[in-house]
Every structure is written in C-alpha cells, then in structure tokens.
Amino acid sequence: MPRVGVLALQGDVREHVAMLHAIGVTGELIKRPEQLEGLDGIIFPGGESTTMAHLLATSGLQLALEERVANGLPVLGTCAGLILLSHKVLDGRDQQWSLRALDVIVRRNGYGRQIASFESPVDVKGVGVVPGVFIRAPRIEAWGKDVEVLAKLDHGDGPHPVLVRQGAIWGCSFHPELTNDSWLHQMFTSSL
Amino acid sequence: MSSNPSSSIIGSALVKRGLADMLRGGVIMDVVNPEQAKIAEDAGAVAVMALERVPSDIRRDGGVARMSDPQMIQEIQAIVTIPVMAKARIGHFAEAQILQALDVDYIDESEVLTPADEENHIDKWGFTVPFVCGATNLGEALRRIGEGACLIRSKGEAGTGNVVEAVRHLRTINAQIRRLVSADASELFSLAKDLQAPLPLVQEVAATGRLPVPMFCAGGISTPADAALVLQLGAEAVFVGSGIFKSEDPNRMARAIVEATTHFEDAAVVAKVSTGLGAAMRGAETSTLEMRLAERGW
Numbered sequence: 001m002p003r004v005g006v007l008a009l010q011g012d013v014r015e016h017v018a019m020l021h022a023i024g025v026t027g028e029l030i031k032r033p034e035q036l037e038g039l040d041g042i043i044f045p046g047g048e049s050t051t052m053a054h055l056l057a058t059s060g061l062q063l064a065l066e067e068r069v070a071n072g073l074p075v076l077g078t079c080a081g082l083i084l085l086s087h088k089v090l091d092g093r094d095q096q097w098s099l100r101a102l103d104v105i106v107r108r109n110g111y112g113r114q115i116a117s118f119e120s121p122v123d124v125k126g127v128g129v130v131p132g133v134f135i136r137a138p139r140i141e142a143w144g145k146d147v148e149v150l151a152k153l154d155h156g157d158g159p160h161p162v163l164v165r166q167g168a169i170w171g172c173s174f175h176p177e178l179t180n181d182s183w184l185h186q187m188f189t190s191s192l
Numbered sequence: 193m194s195s196n197p198s199s200s201i202i203g204s205a206l207v208k209r210g211l212a213d214m215l216r217g218g219v220i221m222d223v224v225n226p227e228q229a230k231i232a233e234d235a236g237a238v239a240v241m242a243l244e245r246v247p248s249d250i251r252r253d254g255g256v257a258r259m260s261d262p263q264m265i266q267e268i269q270a271i272v273t274i275p276v277m278a279k280a281r282i283g284h285f286a287e288a289q290i291l292q293a294l295d296v297d298y299i300d301e302s303e304v305l306t307p308a309d310e311e312n313h314i315d316k317w318g319f320t321v322p323f324v325c326g327a328t329n330l331g332e333a334l335r336r337i338g339e340g341a342c343l344i345r346s347k348g349e350a351g352t353g354n355v356v357e358a359v360r361h362l363r364t365i366n367a368q369i370r371r372l373v374s375a376d377a378s379e380l381f382s383l384a385k386d387l388q389a390p391l392p393l394v395q396e397v398a399a400t401g402r403l404p405v406p407m408f409c410a411g412g413i414s415t416p417a418d419a420a421l422v423l424q425l426g427a428e429a430v431f432v433g434s435g436i437f438k439s440e441d442p443n444r445m446a447r448a449i450v451e452a453t454t455h456f457e458d459a460a461v462v463a464k465v466s467t468g469l470g471a472a473m474r475g476a477e478t479s480t481l482e483m484r485l486a487e488r489g490w
Contacts, residue, residue, distance in 0.1 A: 009454050010217035010238065012210075031455060046214050047238070048274055054236035055454050058447075080214070093233065093273055108273055114297035115320050117207040120200030135210045136275065136297070155200060178210050 011047020110139025283309025348411010
C-alpha cells in the first residue's frame, strides 16, 4: 500500500482521510515538514487557499513541499488544493503564492460566490458520470499542452476543465470527497 | 433549490454544509471595516464576519443592535477574497433576505443582535445562502438544524473576552451527544422529548456520534490558548469577535490565533505564538453581567 499524506493545516481533511480509508489506505495527517518523509503521494484538501498558503509558509512546509514536488512527489489537489498547485491564480490576493506545479491558470471563485455554489453531474474520462460538488469553486481558464483534461463541464459559461492531470500532479475543481464514492482517490493511489 | 440549463442545482444542503466543512480548522474574524478585513485575510483568517460594532462595543453602547449597513458589507466584499459572513437578528427574515441579495457567503442568525422575534427563528430552508446559528446545548443545536442551519457554533458569552461560557456550551453538547450514543434505541423518543429536539435528528446523532453539521466555537475566545482549548474540546473552528481588534496588537494576535487553531495539539507551537503577544482584550467576569446574550434564542 502506498503511503499517502493529507495536508492537514485546514479544510475538509477528515473527508479525504475517510475516502482513503474506504479503499484501504491510511491517510497520514501532515502539519510539519518532517512528516513528508517517506510519503508516496500527498493530497491537498478543500478549504481556503489563502489560509493554507499562509500556514504552509509559517509551518515551513512551503519550502519542503517545493523541493519534494520538484523531485516528483505526486499531488492531488481538490478545490483550494487545485489553486495551491496552479501556475497562476486570477482574482486571488495580490501575489498569492502557489506551487506552480500544474500548468493551469485558475480563477478563484470563478463560478461565483457561495450563493452560486452548485451540484452537477460530471462525466469523467474512463470513469463515467460522477456527482460534482462545486463550492466557491475555482475555474480553470487556461491550460498548457502537457495537461491532460479528464473532465470538462459547461455550467452555462462554456466548457471548462474540472479535472486535469499533468504527470504526477492532479487538480480537481470540485469535491469528490464530499460524496460517498472514492473513484478519484482510487485513481490517484493506483497511479502511485 | 432551483435548476439552471446545465441540469445543476444550487442551494442544496450539501453545498451549504460543504462551505462550513471548508472552514474547519480555521478562524473566522469579526471586522468592522475594510482595513480590519484586510488584516484578517493577511493573518490567515478563513472568513470574516462583517459587522458595525463588535460584541464588546454593543455591550458598552446598548441600544438596538441590527444588521449592518449594506455599504460596509459591500466594501468588505470588495477587498477580500475569503468568504464574507454577516449577521441578521433572530427571527428577522427580511434582514436575511437583504443579506442574501447582497450575496454574502454565510448568514449568522445571531443572539449578539437584538432579537426581532421572541418565539420563532428564521425558516432557513427557504434560503440559498447557508446559515450559522448559536447553541448552548444539544437540543438548541438540533432545533436550529431542524430549521435549516448548516453550521452550529457555541454561543459563549460574546464580547466578554471570557471563554468560560463557550467551554460550558461545548462540554454540555459533547456530554449530551455521548448520552445519545450510549442510549438504547427505545430511549431516544424520551430523550428527544427532554432535549426538545426533532426525533430524526436525535436518532442521527445517536448513530453517528456527532452533529449532522460542523460545530464551531464562538464567544469569549481572546488568546491562542483559548483557541487550543476549545479545539481540544471538539470545536472544529473558531469565531473570534472582540478578541482580535480589542487586543493591543491585533495583527500579531490574529496570526497567533490562526497558528494555534491549526496546531492546537502541539503545545510547543501554541507556546511560541503566545510569547510576547501584548495584552489580550481586557474582558469581563460573566457572573456579574447585566445583559446575557446567550439566553437569547428559543
């Protein structure tokens, strides 16, 4: 079994751990740099990206993660986690930090504020139709040629990718962990 | 719920409760102007509560406390990227309608404001925007969830800088949950009656061992140690009202409480961020208060 960490600074950490548990993987809670040791992959949960970026810096995890991810540590990010992985963040704080490990440009709250948060079925390549839960979700506005688009959704604003992969880096703008289906965690852990 | 062309739904319980899930492990800070909102966001707040007067000032000034001026809410929305919450009076559904029209991210139907209805809370199911409500015990929490609240917070005694009431409320809710978990199925009917709570919710809590929505802590939190205390007592995030901007160095206090909330189990971190912080808000002894806000709510 691969060793999978869940970044546990803030957000829906418990749901990701439960998803991993459902497929027989123990999610390790990561709050400090030394806890990255020996991990085969890490999940960035949903939450507030500005808060997580702040806590990554103060905990020393930012530098440690930059190094590990540059050396190939696989990462799956959902919602805020996708923002943290992105090459560029629009409508964020000035100079909002991100890992720049995934060649996408995301717009924070690209689908609107909370009142516009929505559920919609999403058709995922190789998986089928899964429930999509979009909460103040980031919208992927542009992506590079090395980025594989695994699902797109047209929410009345034209089709935008909602699940992408670039090698070992996976980004998802919605929250599979808030449903009771571990399909994404299965895909991610199988790739490790 | 309503649909749009792409067969999607908005305002479902899942997306409303889901935003509360995203705030877990974080700090929601009361702010009264855009400058404070910016300080809060820079310090790592997961959300801000926009209001005209923090609870300690409401206590000092007296008078009727109402929903904030939409202009100040909009100014705060314009300056931060994190969720913006705002308060409506208990039972004042017209204030809530206004806040929804302003596109706030969460409405706090709050005992800190002067109640508008002494029998009924807002029917929260009819709104697309989610609501947070205060509770002092499990029955009150489940009544609010029955009315559609998507997030529960302890009430504490707002504006006192004294965490004692919040601790009482958290411990009471936890003890009552443990009682339900240990109860026989046939005892739950009577326990629901005692709690004055809807039976299906009582049965759900008995089965899962937790509230159906996240439980945060509010009321009197004014130091990093207070945050670490209530997180260890089972709160999943904290609201800090007067505790930050009534302290000597709000910027440092805000950062320290954010760090303590994340690393609440690591006393070395909480000790480090507590060091040389300057004075916390002065605070008040709750037993001598003339106005007890926690008693508001039915």
